[in-house]
Amino acid sequence: MIWKILEVLIFPGALFILAMSLFYEWVDRKLYARLQNRVGPHLAGPFGIFQPIADLIKLLSKEDIVPAAADKFLFTFTPIIAPTLILFGCMFLPIAGPSGIISINGDLIILIALMSLFTVIIYLAGEGSNNRLASIGATRAALQLVGYEIPLTLALLCGAISARSLSLRGIVEAQTSYGSWIIAGPQIIGFAIFIVTAQAEMERTPFDIPEAEQEIVAGWSVEYGGRRLALFRLSRDLELFLLSGLGATVFLGGPSGPLIQGLEPFLHTIYFIAKSVVVLVIFTIFRAIFARLRIDQVLSFSWRYLMPLAILLVIITGVVA
Amino acid sequence: MKAPGYIFAEALRNLIKKRATVLYPYREVEKIHLPDGFRGKIEFDRPKCIGCQMCFRVCPAKAIEIIEDERGKRPIFLIYRCIYCGQCAEVCPTKAITLGKVFENVALRKEELEVR
Amino acid sequence: MSFEIPIGPQHPIHVEPLMLKLKVEGELIVDVDIDVSYIHRGIEKALELRSYPQGLFLAERICGICNCAHSLCYCLNIEQLLGKEAPPRAKYLRVIVEELSRVHSHLLWLGHYFHTLGFETLFMYFWRDRERVMDMLELMTGNRVTTSYNVIGGVRRDITPEIDSKLRRMIEHLRERMKYYEAAIRSEPSLLGRLQGVGLLKPEDAIRLGTVGPHLRASGVKHDVRLDDPYSGHEEIPFNVITYDTCDCYGRVMVRIGEVFESLDMIAYALDHLPSGEYRLKMPPFFKAPVGESLSRVEAPRGELIHYSISDGGTNPFRYRVRTPTLANLASVAAMLKSRGDYEVYIADVPAILGGIDPCICCTARVIITDEGKKTRRITTLTELERYARERGVRM
Numbered sequence: 001m002i003w004k005i006l007e008v009l010i011f012p013g014a015l016f017i018l019a020m021s022l023f024y025e026w027v028d029r030k031l032y033a034r035l036q037n038r039v040g041p042h043l044a045g046p047f048g049i050f051q052p053i054a055d056l057i058k059l060l061s062k063e064d065i066v067p068a069a070a071d072k073f074l075f076t077f078t079p080i081i082a083p084t085l086i087l088f089g090c091m092f093l094p095i096a097g098p099s100g101i102i103s104i105n106g107d108l109i110i111l112i113a114l115m116s117l118f119t120v121i122i123y124l125a126g127e128g129s130n131n132r133l134a135s136i137g138a139t140r141a142a143l144q145l146v147g148y149e150i151p152l153t154l155a156l157l158c159g160a161i162s163a164r165s166l167s168l169r170g171i172v173e174a175q176t177s178y179g180s181w182i183i184a185g186p187q188i189i190g191f192a193i194f195i196v197t198a199q200a201e202m203e204r205t206p207f208d209i210p211e212a213e214q215e216i217v218a219g220w221s222v223e224y225g226g227r228r229l230a231l232f233r234l235s236r237d238l239e240l241f242l243l244s245g246l247g248a249t250v251f252l253g254g255p256s257g258p259l260i261q262g263l264e265p266f267l268h269t270i271y272f273i274a275k276s277v278v279v280l281v282i283f284t285i286f287r288a289i290f291a292r293l294r295i296d297q298v299l300s301f302s303w304r305y306l307m308p309l310a311i312l313l314v315i316i317t318g319v320v321a
Numbered sequence: 322m323k324a325p326g327y328i329f330a331e332a333l334r335n336l337i338k339k340r341a342t343v344l345y346p347y348r349e350v351e352k353i354h355l356p357d358g359f360r361g362k363i364e365f366d367r368p369k370c371i372g373c374q375m376c377f378r379v380c381p382a383k384a385i386e387i388i389e390d391e392r393g394k395r396p397i398f399l400i401y402r403c404i405y406c407g408q409c410a411e412v413c414p415t416k417a418i419t420l421g422k423v424f425e426n427v428a429l430r431k432e433e434l435e436v437r
Numbered sequence: 438m439s440f441e442i443p444i445g446p447q448h449p450i451h452v453e454p455l456m457l458k459l460k461v462e463g464e465l466i467v468d469v470d471i472d473v474s475y476i477h478r479g480i481e482k483a484l485e486l487r488s489y490p491q492g493l494f495l496a497e498r499i500c501g502i503c504n505c506a507h508s509l510c511y512c513l514n515i516e517q518l519l520g521k522e523a524p525p526r527a528k529y530l531r532v533i534v535e536e537l538s539r540v541h542s543h544l545l546w547l548g549h550y551f552h553t554l555g556f557e558t559l560f561m562y563f564w565r566d567r568e569r570v571m572d573m574l575e576l577m578t579g580n581r582v583t584t585s586y587n588v589i590g591g592v593r594r595d596i597t598p599e600i601d602s603k604l605r606r607m608i609e610h611l612r613e614r615m616k617y618y619e620a621a622i623r624s625e626p627s628l629l630g631r632l633q634g635v636g637l638l639k640p641e642d643a644i645r646l647g648t649v650g651p652h653l654r655a656s657g658v659k660h661d662v663r664l665d666d667p668y669s670g671h672e673e674i675p676f677n678v679i680t681y682d683t684c685d686c687y688g689r690v691m692v693r694i695g696e697v698f699e700s701l702d703m704i705a706y707a708l709d710h711l712p713s714g715e716y717r718l719k720m721p722p723f724f725k726a727p728v729g730e731s732l733s734r735v736e737a738p739r740g741e742l743i744h745y746s747i748s749d750g751g752t753n754p755f756r757y758r759v760r761t762p763t764l765a766n767l768a769s770v771a772a773m774l775k776s777r778g779d780y781e782v783y784i785a786d787v788p789a790i791l792g793g794i795d796p797c798i799c800c801t802a803r804v805i806i807t808d809e810g811k812k813t814r815r816i817t818t819l820t821e822l823e824r825y826a827r828e829r830g831v832r833m
């Protein structure tokens with residue numbers, strides 16, 4: 001029992017996931033800066049590795065302002081629910097072994113549902129702050145969801161179909177027993193669709209439309225400051241961890257790899273992190289080389305290109321499997 | 322020709338390039354190169370000044386005040402008003418004024434920003 | 438359902454205070470109201486209180502980025518008033534610095550423009566390469582931004598062989614870079630989607646609304662003060678006026694990129710053909726100008742810049758008037774931002790359209806009368822103001 005609690009709270013549970021997500025933010029920022037020929041974070045810790053933590057602490061210590069017009073309930077609870085939701089999702093990731101802390105049949109579906117729910121939370125957060133710019137941002141977030149959600153789901157499900165399992169554990173074990181990753185073969189298309197749509201899920205360039213700074217200031221998050229903003233930022237980091245972990249699990253074999261007796265949890269963790277950092281690097285490069293799209297362009301792009309591609313992928317997967 | 326992600330190669334090349342920025346206020350202050358002829362904080366050579374007050378009259382920012390000391394009339398320069406135009410250095414008949422290379426003119430008290 | 442959203446007076450896309458009140462239906466903009474009166478600095482009045490040589494340094498600070506254009510325009514104006522002309526070498530040196538500052542301004546704009554479109558990486562690259570130009574400006578004039586290079590009757594400093602060779606190296610480097618960027622912008626679909634067909638302004642509208650500079654040239658109108666009214670040896674220096682007839686934001690980007698190439702060529706030509714001789718007329722620190730008036734025009738990076746002065750024979754101008762290019766261009770922004778027919782403008786296009794004119798808001802102010810009791814605001818037109826002044830016996 002005590003081991004289970006420690007597992008949930010410390011390794012590979014909440015504390016480890018939080019620390020890793022802050023580390024992923026650092027990787028993202030540093031790499032992004034280097035791609036742009038800048039330094040990136042460099043002050044806190046060696047190579048600025050503690051910068052995300054420093055930012056978080058700084059935000060937490062700021063004054064907490066609730067706008068008079070805001071919906072008090074939504075304004076209080078959405079910042080709490082957002083990171084909780086994603087943290088819960090991260091518990092499904094098989095980090096230190098072939099199965100996550102929670103592993104049930106069909107947890108892939110739960111994860112997909114959680115991610116959509118997160119967008120709904122964002123919508124509520126935007127509308128709840130009762131600001132015109134925020135409500136435009138919230139509307140954009142909801143509109144964008146219509147565009148990317150189906151291709152994202154299809155891409156992940158095709159991975160699941162080729163592994164013949166809907167649970168992450170099953171997917172990982174299938175890849176171990178085949179001896180090859182799912183990405184080898186037609187699922188490379190699925191991986192590409194996943195990368196693009198995950199970018200939209202995380203609201204990063206070129207899909208950072210809901211919080212476009214230059215258009216609608218900060219979109220749905222414009223009214224949030226201090227610790228509420230810190231919580232939203234944390235949930236963004238967690239999402240980065242979740243999605244790069246998910247990509248690594250479904251397409252790159254997750255924590256599987258050559259093992260040595262007695263060191264399994266350690267090696268599993270190493271493999272998982274190495275693979276998900278690869279996905280993260282792809283995310284970062286992707287964000288560095290595009291301009292932000294317009295909301296109508298996103299919708300037409302995803303319905304004109306992503307959807308047919310995803311459906312084609314379903315057909316191919318069905319034929320191959 | 323449309324090619325999504327055209328700058329991909331350039332971005333990757335930047336990974337191995339030296340960064341273009343300087344960690345200026347923290348480290349690498351020595352990397353800041355100022356050219357000769359840079360117009361920075363005023364340097365005043367008291368013995369050369371003959372007290373003609375030309376600098377006072379041309380200064381567009383009223384950054385020069387004339388006071389009297391033991392050797393007669395002389396200017397003091399209020400750097401917090403100076404716009405580094407270099408007019409005073411140009412008109413001074415004895416070249417008592419030069420614009421130096423100090424550009425970090427921040428101080429807590431006004432008096433620290435007066436060149437005497 | 439339509440509601441109003443404010444862009445400004447403080448907004449991430451422009452550091453200067455400008456207020457756009459957008460009336461939107463969903464993402465679509467149906468109406469727009471522009472308010473530019475947040476920054477009235479009284480520079481024109483202040484210029485009347487300074488002697489001619491002192492005023493130069495104030496005129497230069499009307500705008501930081503196009504300071505070369507402002508100081509050049511001021512110098513030309515006063516020289517015209519005095520009936521003098523700068524020596525030929527000074528004219529060429531002025532062209533070099535003016536074109537350098539045009540290059541730096543265009544690079545700044547390009548970077549900032551892509552930043553407003555969410556393309557941070559290109560923004561960083563452009564500003565990195567702009568740094569080379571800034572270094573050259575610093576080397577030539579003694580400061581990065583406020584150059585204080587042009588003075589009445591010539592320029593402050595001469596060029597040395599060292600500067601000459603560094604300039605040439607910079608030109609080579611920048612040409613390479615600009616070629617790369619041009620190709621990048623031409624082929625990046627995510628950028629083209631945000632630029633093409635956005636902010637359409639037909640040539641006849643552009644002329645009717647009085648737009649100037651690259652903004653006008655992107656609508657296919659060949660207008661450039663350097664060509665129409667050469668003011669500093671431009672009749673000897675060959676250059677092309679870049680025009681694009683796409684009439685949209687894409688054209689605006691491409692015109693500016695083309696102009697960077699032209700400016701680099703002009704600098705190279707001026708370096709090759711630099712006349713020898715004096716670079717500065719001897720001028721006393723104080724002088725009186727003869728009674729009269731004079732008007733000078735300069736092609737600033739943002740468009741046609743006009744300075745106008747009246748002298749009553751004293752050491753100070755009696756009246757000084759500045760017309761900045763942004764003021765001329767702002768009228769067209771209102772026209773471009775309104776959706777009509779199948780021309781649709783989205784909120785996401787606002788930064789692209791507003792940024793497209795290269796706005797520089799300082800000194801673009803109008804008088805607004807705010808009636809505290811009635812809580813109303815109304816714009817006072819020039820004629821009203823004139824009448825008001827006449828009634829109270831104030832000379833305009």
Ligand code: SF4
Nearest residue numbers: 380403404406407409
């Ligand atoms: S540099 Fe210009 S502003 Fe500064 S003291 Fe001299 S004349 Fe005045």
Ligand code: SF4
Nearest residue numbers: 370371373374376413
């Ligand atoms: S112009 Fe030169 S000599 Fe005359 S008062 Fe100023 S510093 Fe002294």
